[in-house]
Amino acid sequence: MTYKYHTIKKGTAVIVTLHGTGANMHDLDLLAEAIQPEATIIGLEGDVNEHGMLRWFKRFSPGVFDEDDLFLRAKKLSSWLPELAKQEGFLLSDALFVGFSNGANMLAALLQLYPGIIKKAALLHGQLPLDKQPVPSQKATVFVSAGKTDRMIPYAQSEHLAKELQKAGITVQFFAHPYGHTITEEEIVHIRDTF
Numbered sequence: 001m002t003y004k005y006h007t008i009k010k011g012t013a014v015i016v017t018l019h020g021t022g023a024n025m026h027d028l029d030l031l032a033e034a035i036q037p038e039a040t041i042i043g044l045e046g047d048v049n050e051h052g053m054l055r056w057f058k059r060f061s062p063g064v065f066d067e068d069d070l071f072l073r074a075k076k077l078s079s080w081l082p083e084l085a086k087q088e089g090f091l092l093s094d095a096l097f098v099g100f101s102n103g104a105n106m107l108a109a110l111l112q113l114y115p116g117i118i119k120k121a122a123l124l125h126g127q128l129p130l131d132k133q134p135v136p137s138q139k140a141t142v143f144v145s146a147g148k149t150d151r152m153i154p155y156a157q158s159e160h161l162a163k164e165l166q167k168a169g170i171t172v173q174f175f176a177h178p179y180g181h182t183i184t185e186e187e188i189v190h191i192r193d194t195f
Helices: 029-035 067-088 102-113 155-167 185-194
Strands: 004-008 014-018 040-045 048-050 053-055 059-061 096-100 120-124 141-147 171-177
Touching: 014 029, 014 102, 029 040, 029 096, 029 185, 040 067, 067 102, 096 102, 102 120, 102 155, 120 185, 141 155, 141 185, 155 171, 171 185
Parallel strands: 014 040, 014 096, 096 120, 120 141, 141 171
Antiparallel strands: 004 040, 048 053
């Protein structure tokens, strides 16, 4: 597993992005700029190739994840992130992690498996990737969004994610819009207000 990333150096605030299926390390740059124009952006890229589409972990079919692979890749990413922070000169605890869809799922897996590594995260249109794995108690602030007509990640799954994070003592801001698997301007405003 070899993770790729790019950096847009701006200020001391840092936003780390994890793209959705079929995208790449640059896909969420404009979103990150809209959230905080003066932040340094670090765009990460998943290394799973599914028929030419990049992902963060393997799946058997849409919504059915290869949990063994997810455990492996979450462990690898959790080990790599401190190295990235040291190399780029920022604290993981200060960074805002933003993930969309599959990227949000990977961030949710890190919250489930490696509590404490992420303190601030925006999980956009994601779900709890490991249903049988409880979310450990931890201190973090997480924004969770959902689309009420989302056919990729059903609204109920994103809502369930938010509830499970809250049970773990995480401060959760949940936002839903009436559209599908897309990020809206209002969503961005709510992310800004949360962090």
